[in-house]
Amino acid sequence: MATVIVITSGKGGVGKTTTCASIGAGLALQGHKTALIDFDVGLRNLDLVMGCERRVVYDLINVIQGEASLQQALIRDKRSDNLFVLPASQTRDKEALTLEGVEQVLSEMQDEFDFIICDSPAGIERGAQLAMYFADAAVIVTNPEVSSVRDSDRIIGLLQARTRAAEEGRKIPEHLLVTRYDPRRVDIGEMLSLEDVQDILAVPLLGLIPESEAVLKASNQGVPVVHDDQSDAGQAYMDAVRRLKGEEVPLRFKEMEKRGFLSRMFGGR
Amino acid sequence: MKFMDFFQREPKSTASVARDRLKIILAHERSFRDQPDFLPRLQQELLDVVRRYVEVEQDQVQVHLESRDTCSVLELNVTLPERDEP
Numbered sequence: 001m002a003t004v005i006v007i008t009s010g011k012g013g014v015g016k017t018t019t020c021a022s023i024g025a026g027l028a029l030q031g032h033k034t035a036l037i038d039f040d041v042g043l044r045n046l047d048l049v050m051g052c053e054r055r056v057v058y059d060l061i062n063v064i065q066g067e068a069s070l071q072q073a074l075i076r077d078k079r080s081d082n083l084f085v086l087p088a089s090q091t092r093d094k095e096a097l098t099l100e101g102v103e104q105v106l107s108e109m110q111d112e113f114d115f116i117i118c119d120s121p122a123g124i125e126r127g128a129q130l131a132m133y134f135a136d137a138a139v140i141v142t143n144p145e146v147s148s149v150r151d152s153d154r155i156i157g158l159l160q161a162r163t164r165a166a167e168e169g170r171k172i173p174e175h176l177l178v179t180r181y182d183p184r185r186v187d188i189g190e191m192l193s194l195e196d197v198q199d200i201l202a203v204p205l206l207g208l209i210p211e212s213e214a215v216l217k218a219s220n221q222g223v224p225v226v227h228d229d230q231s232d233a234g235q236a237y238m239d240a241v242r243r244l245k246g247e248e249v250p251l252r253f254k255e256m257e258k259r260g261f262l263s264r265m266f267g268g269r
Numbered sequence: 270m271k272f273m274d275f276f277q278r279e280p281k282s283t284a285s286v287a288r289d290r291l292k293i294i295l296a297h298e299r300s301f302r303d304q305p306d307f308l309p310r311l312q313q314e315l316l317d318v319v320r321r322y323v324e325v326e327q328d329q330v331q332v333h334l335e336s337r338d339t340c341s342v343l344e345l346n347v348t349l350p351e352r353d354e355p
Contacts, residue, residue, distance in 0.1 A: 150295065154298070192287050192288060200288070200295060
């Protein structure tokens with residue numbers, strides 16, 4: 001049985017797709033057969049971040065409407081044999097995404113995969129609610145910034161009310177992933193600290209991804225940043241993947257990098 | 270830090286302003302989270318009925334749903350305007 005995980009945030013542009021790509025690729029690197037599903041009908045981008053945009057033939061809605069089989073629509077990742085992407089439709093009407101359709105696709109994938117990661121669209125409309133409805137766990141992606149924290153709180157409210165689990169009286173595990181964290185700005189009181197965000201949202205922490213140049217470089221190339229194991233963001237995502245699997249991993253990248261005497265004397269910034 | 274800053278009161282950091290604002294708005298928004306979807310509509314319809322008999326403003330009818338252990342209490346509060354003549 002696959003574990004279905006929704007990556008959600010409410011607000012757009014906080015790093016849902018980046019997170020989906022890196023958590024998926026990280027789980028695959030750890031040997032788990034993983035599928036990523038893009039629920040952002042009309043604004044698909046997971047294919048681009050995963051670097052498989054030119055291999056998209058069929059999409060989620062084609063599968064739901066029976067125009068293609070799951071096998072035809074799933075795109076195998078170039079780097080991992082056990083990672084697959086099911087893209088969103090770019091042209092079809094959002095109405096074609098139905099609860100029954102999503103349920104049918106997920107149940108068809110259940111026995112095939114260890115993890116199914118659902119990349120939610122921004123907002124709290126249908127697409128976002130369908131992406132979370134069948135989830136067994138949720139990753140809430142939040143930037144240390146007022147609008148992102150507020151929207152995350154709203155999404156947490158929906159997760160606790162509008163999922164199949166909630167309707168059956170169960171509560172799914174929620175994980176907080178704070179992204180674009182800049183310890184330097186936290187230090188000088190210009191950015192909400194990790195403690196502030198955790199205190200306000202009251203969701204257990206899955207990981208902390210520092211603001212990093214590696215993220216843009218990775219998406220430029222269509223390679224999930226988790227593959228860049230030399231980068232801070234890549235390492236932080238791999239830590240998060242390990243925690244998702246239940247491992248105890250110490251938190252890194254929360255403090256400012258210690259700078260040497262010479263770089264403090266002569267370095268910029 | 271400049272030398273003179275040492276003697277001045279530390280201004281509140283923008284991050285702590287953000288934190289305080291978030292705490293207030295989220296406490297407010299969470300209080301509406303658990304109420305059922307029909308409550309705003311119910312409030313509007315009740316207001317319309319009350320208005321057939323007395324002139325009241327939008328904010329003078331309050332509907333509140335409170336969940337207790339075994340039951341839910343729907344509380345309706347109408348503030349009637351003061352009468353002009355006795």
